[in-house]
Amino acid sequence: MSALVHQEPVPELSNGPDITLEELQLAARNHSMPLEALQYPITPVGMHYLLTHFDIPRIDPAEWRLTIGGRVRHPFTLTLEDVKGRPAVTRAVTLECAGNGRAKLSPRPISQPWLFEAVGNAEWTGTPLRPILEEAGPLDDAVDVVFTGLDRGVQGGIEQQYERSLRLTEASREDLFLAYAVNGQPLPPQHGFPLRLVVPGWYGMTHVKWLRSITVVNRPFRGYQQEPAYHVTSSEDELGEPVTRILPRSLMLPPGIPDFLPRSRRLGLGTWVLEGRAWSGQGRVVRVEVSTDGGRSWMDAELGEDGGDFAWRSWRSPWVVAQEGEYELCCRATDATGSVQPLTTRWNAQGMCNNQVQRITVVVGEQLVPVQPPVDGIP
Amino acid sequence: MSALVHQEPVPELSNGPDITLEELQLAARNHSMPLEALQYPITPVGMHYLLTHFDIPRIDPAEWRLTIGGRVRHPFTLTLEDVKGRPAVTRAVTLECAGNGRAKLSPRPISQPWLFEAVGNAEWTGTPLRPILEEAGPLDDAVDVVFTGLDRGVQGGIEQQYERSLRLTEASREDLFLAYAVNGQPLPPQHGFPLRLVVPGWYGMTHVKWLRSITVVNRPFRGYQQEPAYHVTSSEDELGEPVTRILPRSLMLPPGIPDFLPRSRRLGLGTWVLEGRAWSGQGRVVRVEVSTDGGRSWMDAELGEDGGDFAWRSWRSPWVVAQEGEYELCCRATDATGSVQPLTTRWNAQGMCNNQVQRITVVVGEQLVPVQPPVDGIP
Numbered sequence: 001m002s003a004l005v006h007q008e009p010v011p012e013l014s015n016g017p018d019i020t021l022e023e024l025q026l027a028a029r030n031h032s033m034p035l036e037a038l039q040y041p042i043t044p045v046g047m048h049y050l051l052t053h054f055d056i057p058r059i060d061p062a063e064w065r066l067t068i069g070g071r072v073r074h075p076f077t078l079t080l081e082d083v084k085g086r087p088a089v090t091r092a093v094t095l096e097c098a099g100n101g102r103a104k105l106s107p108r109p110i111s112q113p114w115l116f117e118a119v120g121n122a123e124w125t126g127t128p129l130r131p132i133l134e135e136a137g138p139l140d141d142a143v144d145v146v147f148t149g150l151d152r153g154v155q156g157g158i159e160q161q162y163e164r165s166l167r168l169t170e171a172s173r174e175d176l177f178l179a180y181a182v183n184g185q186p187l188p189p190q191h192g193f194p195l196r197l198v199v200p201g202w203y204g205m206t207h208v209k210w211l212r213s214i215t216v217v218n219r220p221f222r223g224y225q226q227e228p229a230y231h232v233t234s235s236e237d238e239l240g241e242p243v244t245r246i247l248p249r250s251l252m253l254p255p256g257i258p259d260f261l262p263r264s265r266r267l268g269l270g271t272w273v274l275e276g277r278a279w280s281g282q283g284r285v286v287r288v289e290v291s292t293d294g295g296r297s298w299m300d301a302e303l304g305e306d307g308g309d310f311a312w313r314s315w316r317s318p319w320v321v322a323q324e325g326e327y328e329l330c331c332r333a334t335d336a337t338g339s340v341q342p343l344t345t346r347w348n349a350q351g352m353c354n355n356q357v358q359r360i361t362v363v364v365g366e367q368l369v370p371v372q373p374p375v376d377g378i379p
Numbered sequence: 380m381s382a383l384v385h386q387e388p389v390p391e392l393s394n395g396p397d398i399t400l401e402e403l404q405l406a407a408r409n410h411s412m413p414l415e416a417l418q419y420p421i422t423p424v425g426m427h428y429l430l431t432h433f434d435i436p437r438i439d440p441a442e443w444r445l446t447i448g449g450r451v452r453h454p455f456t457l458t459l460e461d462v463k464g465r466p467a468v469t470r471a472v473t474l475e476c477a478g479n480g481r482a483k484l485s486p487r488p489i490s491q492p493w494l495f496e497a498v499g500n501a502e503w504t505g506t507p508l509r510p511i512l513e514e515a516g517p518l519d520d521a522v523d524v525v526f527t528g529l530d531r532g533v534q535g536g537i538e539q540q541y542e543r544s545l546r547l548t549e550a551s552r553e554d555l556f557l558a559y560a561v562n563g564q565p566l567p568p569q570h571g572f573p574l575r576l577v578v579p580g581w582y583g584m585t586h587v588k589w590l591r592s593i594t595v596v597n598r599p600f601r602g603y604q605q606e607p608a609y610h611v612t613s614s615e616d617e618l619g620e621p622v623t624r625i626l627p628r629s630l631m632l633p634p635g636i637p638d639f640l641p642r643s644r645r646l647g648l649g650t651w652v653l654e655g656r657a658w659s660g661q662g663r664v665v666r667v668e669v670s671t672d673g674g675r676s677w678m679d680a681e682l683g684e685d686g687g688d689f690a691w692r693s694w695r696s697p698w699v700v701a702q703e704g705e706y707e708l709c710c711r712a713t714d715a716t717g718s719v720q721p722l723t724t725r726w727n728a729q730g731m732c733n734n735q736v737q738r739i740t741v742v743v744g745e746q747l748v749p750v751q752p753p754v755d756g757i758p
Contacts, residue, residue: 017399017400018397018398018399018400019397019398019399019400019402019403019406020396020397020398021396021397021398021482022640022641022642023398023640024398024406024482024492024494025494025641025642026640026642027398027403027406027407028406028410028411028492028493028494028496029410029411029413029496030410031407031408031409031410031429032407032408034408034431034434034435034569036434036435036436036437037435037568039437040437040568044567044568044569045424045425045567046424046425046427046429046567046569046570047435047567047568047569048425050410050425052413053639054636054637054639055413055415055633055636055637056413056415056416056426057415058415058418058419067755067757069755069756070754070755103400103403110640111640113403113407114407115403115404115407117407117408146754146755148753148754148755148757152636153636153637153638153639154636154637154638154639154645154748155638155639155640156639157748157749158748158749158750158751159636159645159747159748159749159750159751160750160751161751161753163751163754185564188423188424188425188426189416189419189423189426190413190423190425190426191425212755212757213755213757215754215755215756217754221754223751223754224751254434257433257434257531257532257533257538258433258434258532258533259532259533259534260432260433260532260533260534260535261401261402261405261489261490261534262401262404263401263404263405266533266538368538369533369536369537369538370536370537370538371537371538371539372537372538372539372540372542372602372603374527374540375449375525375527375542375594375596375600375602376446376448376449376525376527376591376592376594377448377594378446378527378591378592
């Protein structure tokens with residue numbers, strides 16, 4: 001992908017640093033994971049990031065059907081009870097929006113203005129996809145498997161259902177499944193009730209929500225969300241490379257307490273533990289490094305229990321703070337393929353896959369501001 | 380409150396129309412209710428609006444205690460099991476952030492940049508507050524009851540726990556309760572686990588989350604979140620009027636399908652139903668009017684089942700669209716006190732209580748844009 005990456009702004013996208021009211025409409029609807037949710041190995045519902053392209057459909061589970069068809073020998077239809085009656089798997093899977101980090105690009109591509117927190121690690125329950133495809137029996141000319149959602153709208157000047165495809169070989173991987181529960185509860189509407197696709201390791205756009213059909217086709221699918229959307233490209237004139245698997249990223253649980261608006265952190269002198277989580281869809285996380293000087297020097301963090309192939313991994317690093325002042329904390333992950341988070345922006349026209357390191361400003365000092373006296377006598 | 384309201388911009392707050400990256404940090408963390416959630420009488424968890432001043436604390440329920448003390452005869456402490464063992468009530472309550480509508484003010488006060496959707500109507504379960512206060516026995520000099528949360532941070536240059544007070548008479552109202560469940564589930568962390576205050580009819584800042592103590596004091600409480608925060612004031616030099624009960628507001632479920640980024644709506648010719656919900660903390664909603672011409676003319680909507688004293692009320696109005704073009708849809712509520720939503724902005728320095736009418740742009744026409752052909756044969 002590095003061949004497509006460059007640092008030059010493209011003139012027609014010279015957006016200022018500020019967010020337009022149109023972008024705010026998306027930022028107000030969709031939400032990221034508050035960074036303090038990094039404390040939880042499994043992200044609670046409501047703290048998991050959420051991106052909805054169109055509207056969240058309201059679906060009557062009694063009326064809902066999943067159709068499996070197209071270039072298959074045995075097309076068939078499943079009710080929700082049918083789906084739940086099939087073999088079940090439960091897996092913790094880290095999902096991240098492909099546009100995570102977009103608002104940090106300059107000039108900023110206009111779309112959902114994510115900072116770095118469009119992520120979550122929930123425990124999804126569903127039934128494996130492969131046996132469903134096998135029962136349908138793709139014909140010899142099968143190429144792509146298209147997953148169509150019930151959410152409808154206009155994007156890029158085209159009216160559409162939300163739909164994305166995978167190559168048949170990728171769709172037939174053992175670890176894909178159709179989820180009807182999250183964290184032990186039925187899917188809430190916003191996460192795709194009654195059924196969504198889960199594709200461990202891939203960015204969020206692939207995990208089609210409100211699934212209504214699975215269609216095998218005999219040529220590469222070229223619907224809007226497949227092409228031109230979700231491509232890493234240096235200009236809008238060229239297609240570029242499709243977004244697929246999640247690049248490595250680490251995030252830090254911000255230490256200390258926040259200042260309401262700048263969200264900078266306040267901390268006293270002492271010994272603290274810096275901690276957070278890291279993930280990659282390309283391979284397991286093998287290293288996390290921490291910097292307390294804005295990336296000028298790095299130390300290895302201790303890695304926690306491996307979350308398995310598809311879930312994030314915890315990390316921690318003690319930090320002794322002996323001197324007051326302002327610190328810039330960073331962390332960066334390396335995965336088993338040797339891929340490392342970059343320090344600087346990888347600009348691209350759609351604002352995809354920006355896995356540059358997070359930076360947290362911490363102001364260290366005793367009694368920096370007046371403290372409101374405790375009214376209840378509890379310090 | 381109208382005496383405090385004026386339309387003149389104050390020079391020191393001349394913020395442009397665009398949102399700064401600092402504000403975006405709040406917009407990305409906190410989230411509003413997607414308008415399509417107006418379909419649900421009870422807002423699902425994860426779609427309800429959420430505002431967190433500092434960080435969402437992670438609380439061990441076994442360690443957690445609620446202390447009731449201050450100017451009382453019998454201070455005492457409750458465990459979570461104690462709280463759950465007390466008489467229980469379940470009530471649907473509409474909560475709205477006092478800053479809802481702030482991003483529509485010009486100049487825009489810098490804080491959480493809400494549009495109009497910082498609302499939700501969940502079903503809360505908890506135990507009434509009044510018997511707890513009665514058991515504690517406020518002393519004769521009792522004035523205020525202070526509710527302190529476990530969330531800590533810096534705001535307005537002051538380090539603080541989040542805390543707010545009510546006058547003893549208001550705190551002793553029959554309908555206040557301490558909630559440990561929402562929509563039949565234990566509170567999720569972001570809604571105040573393990574216990575939050577619910578004050579039906581009041582704006583959200585009063586419903587203190589992560590409650591740790593209830594303290595009776597013998598003078599008006601003047602902590603930061605009470606004063607100067609949450610006041611309707613024409614400048615930062617004067618205190619103004621405290622924010623208390625929710626002003627009337629109605630919201631419309633946007634008809635048709637959305638265009639991804641502008642969020643304008645597309646609709647075909649035909650007969651449609653405009654519908655939504657309305658609420659007020661001052662008195663029941665007695666009237667909702669609808670306009671399809673940007674507020675130049677109005678029609679009465681049909682009111683649905685009354686949601687009770689504290690929950691929103693549904694409304695609907697048929698709409699026959701015989702001509703293509705662009706329409707601006709509005710709705711406005713009137714409550715039992717005669718208070719009506721205004722058409723124009725009521726500017727104030729903190730951006731509080733802006734209940735001006737919502738406006739939705741709808742483009743009506745057949746086949747306005749190309750339609751992506753259905754890959755699955757289902758239209």
